[in-house]
Amino acid sequence: MTQKELSLLFPPAFCREGLLLLVSPGNFHKLEGKTIERSRLHMLVCDGILELELNGKAYEMRGPSFLDVMDTVTVRINGASPDLRAWCLFVTFEFASESLKNLRPGPLNHLLERLCLPVWNLSQKENGILEKQLLLLKETLENPQHYYRQELCETYFRSFSLELGNIMFTHAENMDDAASCISKRDFVTLNFMKLVSRHFMEEHNIDFYAEALCISNKHLTRIVKEMTGKTPHTVICNELIHQAMAMLEDDSISVAQIAEQLHFSDQAAFCKFFKKHKKVSPMAYRRRNRTDNVLHKSER
Numbered sequence: 448m449t450q451k452e453l454s455l456l457f458p459p460a461f462c463r464e465g466l467l468l469l470v471s472p473g474n475f476h477k478l479e480g481k482t483i484e485r486s487r488l489h490m491l492v493c494d495g496i497l498e499l500e501l502n503g504k505a506y507e508m509r510g511p512s513f514l515d516v517m518d519t520v521t522v523r524i525n526g527a528s529p530d531l532r533a534w535c536l537f538v539t540f541e542f543a544s545e546s547l548k549n550l551r552p553g554p555l556n557h558l559l560e561r562l563c564l565p566v567w568n569l570s571q572k573e574n575g576i577l578e579k580q581l582l583l584l585k586e587t588l589e590n591p592q593h594y595y596r597q598e599l600c601e602t603y604f605r606s607f608s609l610e611l612g613n614i615m616f617t618h619a620e621n622m623d624d625a626a627s628c629i630s631k632r633d634f635v636t637l638n639f640m641k642l643v644s645r646h647f648m649e650e651h652n653i654d655f656y657a658e659a660l661c662i663s664n665k666h667l668t669r670i671v672k673e674m675t676g677k678t679p680h681t682v683i684c685n686e687l688i689h690q691a692m693a694m695l696e697d698d699s700i701s702v703a704q705i706a707e708q709l710h711f712s713d714q715a716a717f718c719k720f721f722k723k724h725k726k727v728s729p730m731a732y733r734r735r736n737r738t739d740n741v742l743h744k745s746e747r
Contacts, residue, residue, distance in 0.1 A: 450486040450537040453478075460589045463600055466542035470535040471585055476527070478535060483522040488537045489611075490514040491577055495531030499524050506566055508533075511574030513567045513611075519676025534581050538604065546601040547608060548693055573614050580607035635660060636674040639667065640682070647686040649710045653679045688724050691717075695733045702729045 454462045456477050462468050470478060472493070490497075494510040500523040501516070508514060510532065516522055518540075527533075569577075584603040587596060642656050650656070656679060657667045671679045687709060694705045706717035721729045 448481055448483055450488075450539065453481070453483065453486075453537070460591070463542075463588060463597075466539050467588075467600060467604070468537040469581065469585055469588060470537075471581075472532045472534060475531065475533045475535065478524045479527060481524055483524075485518050486516075486522075486537055487518045487540070487543070488516045488522070488535055489607075490516070490536075491534045491574070491581065493532045493534070493574055493578060495533070496528040497524070497531055497533055498526045501565055508566055509568075511569040511571060513569055513574075513577065513614075514565055515567075515611075516565070517675070534578065536581065536584075536607075542601075542604070543608075544689060544692060546604045567618060569614070576610050576614070577607065580610055632670050632674060635662065635667070635670050639671055639679065643679075643682055643686055647683055648690065648708065651683060651687070651710065653683070656683075684720075684724060688721070691721055691729070692725075692732070695729055696736060698733070698737070702733075705729070 450468055451465060454465065454468050457468065457470065457474060461470065461474070490508070490513070492508045492510040492512050492514075496510075497508040499506055499508065499514075500521075502521055505525075506514075580603055584600065584607065587593065587599040587603060590596065593599065638660060639656055642659055646655065653664050653667065657664045660667060662670075668679055671677065671682065675682065677685075691705060691709060694700050694708070695702075700708075702718070703714045706714045709717065711717035711720065718728055721727075721732070725732060727735065
């Protein structure tokens with residue numbers, strides 16, 4: 448089931464316009480026995496034990512612990528102890544992008560943790576910090592008449608992400624201890640993602656990244672596809688689209704300037720690329736975004 452399909456199992460107060468779904472402890476049991484796919488989610492187990500599978504591999508979460516799942520991973524909730532108290536937060540790329548803008552909380556090696564050490568053990572203090580943000584988000588979702596409901600949802604998700612990023616930094620030092628059990632494929636993927644985050648604006652071709660990693664294009668493609676479910680080309684394109692969307696929100700930057708800053712050959716090439724991925728032209732996206740903002744303000 449996807450996030451959209453799962454949303455139908457819960458009252459409207461748990462969701463926001465198909466962009467976000469928050470499953471609180473009182474309703475977490477509805478996820479048991481479900482297979483979740485193509486969904487970006489965060490799972491926080493405060494108490495008890497949760498048994499699940501990630502891409503067919505069995506895992507056990509004991510509270511307090513946290514799970515960060517990419518949309519390329521299939522999750523199945525198999526069972527839970529009677530004392531389980533857990534949260535599950537689903538977000539779309541659009542909602543996360545709008546809430547975080549161009550912010551990327553946490554260290555770069557967070558990707559490696561998600562791929563190789565998906566379940567993190569938390570302290571009671573860390574668990575409390577994250578749960579506090581989820582409780583604030585829950586209260587906001589349950590009040591559809593709130594004048595600033597949309598802004599608060601984005602604010603509390605951003606706050607949750609920042610607190611999570613801070614926790615990631617405190618856990619980052621433990622990755623050195625885990626290095627002995629991490630394969631070469633993991634490090635190739637991690638280093639590729641680091642290179643993309645630094646060079647995607649000027650380097651769009653996979654040749655650059657393969658050469659920097661001293662491996663063939665074919666080998667890099669196979670490894671990244673196996674580890675992330677996406678090709679290197681898709682990863683690079685996603686970064687470009689994410690950046691382009693953020694830049695289009697600033698009316699002071701022309702489409703021609705965006706094309707130049709993102710190192711496309713010309714404006715036409717950028718427009719063709721953007722329309723291929725977003726199904727609308729850059730100008731149409733900018734107008735739609737401007738109209739949405741005006742409509743939202745008029746509804747207040």
